[in-house]
Amino acid sequence: MPTFSFSIGLVLRNGQQLLEFRRQLPDQSVQFEDPISGRLYNWKISKVFSDINNGKLVVFRGHEVDAAKPSSVTGHDLPKLFPSLDSLPQRFQDEIERKLDYIRCLQKAGVTRGQRRLIKPVVVKVADRRKEKVPSDSTVISWWKAYEQSGMQASALVTANYQKRRRSTIHPRVKSLIFDVLKREYFTRDRHPLTRSHLLINRALERASVIEGEVIGPCKVSLATVNRVKNDVGPYYIDVARYGPAYARNKWRYSISGVTTTRVLERLEIDHTLLDVVVICDQSGLPLGRPTITVVIDAYSGYVLSFFISFWGTGVGPTLNALKIAVTPKDQYREANPTLSHDWLGYGLPELLVVDNGLEFHSRQFKLAAWQLNTDIQYCAVRQPWLKPSVERVLGHMGLYLPASGRVHKPQSNYLPPDPRQTACITLSQLSLGLLKCFVDVIPFEASTRTLTEPYELFREGFERMPPPLLPSSLSDIDLVGALNKSLTVGNEGIVMNHLRYNSRELQGIRRQVKHSFKTQVKFHPENLGFVYVQDPITGHWLQVESCNPEYTQRLSIVQHQAIRNHLKDGLRTRNAIETLIRGKSELIDYWDGFLSGKRGKKNIEAAKKFGSLTSAQSLLSKSPSASLANRVTELITEGDIDVAINDVPSFSSFILD
Secondary structure (H helix, E strand, C coil): CCCCCCCCCCEEEECCEEEEEEEEECCCEEEEECCCCCCEEEEEHHHHHHHHHHCCCEEEECCCCCCCCCCCCCCCCCCCCCCCHHHCCHHHHHHHHHHHHHHHHHHHCCCCCCCHHHHHHHHHHHHHHHCCCCCCHHHHHHHHHHHHHCCCCHHHHCCCCCCCCCCCCCCHHHHHHHHHHHHHHHCCCCCCCHHHHHHHHHHHHHHHHHHHCCCCCCCCCCHHHHHHHHHCCCHHHHHHHHHCHHHHHHHCCCCCCCCCCCCCCCCEEEEEEECCECEECCCCCCEEECCEEEEEEECCCCCEEEEEEECCCCCHHHHHHHHHHHHCCCHHHHHHCCCCCCCCCCCCCCCEEEECCCCCCCCHHHHHHHHHCCCEEEECCCCCHHHCHHHHHHHHHHHHHCCCCCECCCCECCECCCCHHHHCCCEHHHHHHHHHHHHHHHHHHCCCCCCCCCHHHHHHHHHHHCCCCCCCCCCHHHHHHHCEEEEEEEECCEEEECCEEECCHHHHHHHHHHCCCEEEEEEEECCEEEEEEEECCCCCCEEEEEECCHHHHCCCCHHHHHHHHHHHHHHHHHCCHHHHHHHHHHHHHHHHHHHHCCCCCCCCHHHHHHHCCCCHHHHHHCCCHHHHHHHHHHHHCCHHHHCCCCCCCCCCCCCCCC
16 A cells, blocks of 8 residues: 655645645644745644545655556456346246255355266255256256356356347338328427327328239328337437427437536636616616626536626626626635625636527627636537526526515516515615625525535635636726727727717827828717727727716716706707707898898998997997988987087187298
8 A cells, every 4th residue: 555654755635736745833733835925734643544544635756556456357258137137027026046956056065167977866865855847958057157157146056038129010110101100290390199190001001012913011000009109219309309409309318427527716607697687776766677797606516606797798898897806816705795704715717618509608809808718618508508507596596585576576477576676775885785795695505405515605615625726817808899880980089989978198109190180980888988909900909098077987887878868858859959050040131131121222331440340349339320320310310419509709819930
């Protein structure tokens, strides 16, 4: 047997973790060190020895001496065993007991198979005792030989007539005709009843006997005979022919060993579902509808690593957001939510992602993200959800913990379910916090009825045994891959998208190197319109460009932006702003037409400069020229202006020029 000693050079393997022996302590303890993380473990020698013998720890390298392996023994092939001797009919059990009686007596007499002369007297004595006919020596020797060559298996003494099938009395041509009619009528998607096939078979038999002029059997067969011929095909293949392969796989599915995983983060399962509850808005209190949740689960332990709730449906965005949460540490969720009683464990890059055949999983963005994370993708067969049982079980079990208010009820006969939009009172933030507590404090502590293990403890122990998980140095590549793509024009205003402007000095520098205005690819996140990614058409690299109105676009989603614009449009429609604008345009056109119509006299530009108002402020505040002229004409014809005083004659003085 292999041996080892607690000395330098001993390396133990704990799952995927290697532990090197460092020193032996005075209190009958030994110290091991993880060579990757440097973590030290102090264990009692008795505990280490017990774990090695129980298989929890494996001697990976050390002073070992292997015992000699036993040589292989080549023997005869064992016969096909029966399920149980107890399942044999009584007459075959009596036959085994009879043959063994002869063999045991020969063995007790010390006779071998080759001593035919000594076998005869023993066989006669046994036959006289059993009061039966004496079997021949060759017959007893053949029993004995079969018994020894089978490894002393009593089932080798059963006669070959056991389970012999009775010969069919139906003529082969009749059976062939029955099967042809069944193949044409019964084994089809039309799913005709067997009685229809039975009627057509009897009609075909009558025609065949008359046309061929020979008797090939009875002109009619019973329904039971047709049913026996039909059952020769097998129920699984009958369902394949009548209902299709998808239905047959679902009906006859089976599980042998289940999902084969040996460690945590080896296999992650991802799936979406529509929650059976209607939530309301946190600000307005209006019902928003049923959100979609994306869940990522570790298949080894059944522990939920991340989830993402949104109203975007099942797309690339929710999938990549849930995947980002799964690979990053999640201590901030415990700090931000003091109601959680346990830590949300798990982080690191997975080895395999198991998904179904949704369009988002076959998209180029999802494959690029998997390449960035250095992980593989496995697609389940179509309509076989049991190939990812962990996530399907959690998604089905999660509905038990949803709130009763706003729940969507399954339609039933003679039952009018309540309207979930009328009973909804749970906001989206409350639903998110409730599901977080469900995935952290409730579901991980539900012990499996089959294995009696908790997902929390199973994941914690497996996570401690594995080497330090790999972490991505940056998630910006995943953000860039998961962003939506558009082809937009870059101009002096930058990028204008959804009536929002994005511009920067770096973008204008690229514009000066390329063209005055050009089209390029622009990526944006629908949940955050605060920035966009613009592709440089020369190098193909991406530039992050901030919004020109950050106070409005920060953490603004495209759904909120559209809702705000729709609200403002409704306000304009309520105030009849469009009609007011159209009426003002019409009045302006009539105003200009009034100036341009009629006779236009010659204009004295110099006089206009001297006496006219040359600014809009004076023109808008003063009276119009026509009004001033009318006022002057009215003042000239007054009597006060015409009367002149006679005595008001000025005096003049004279002077002489030399």
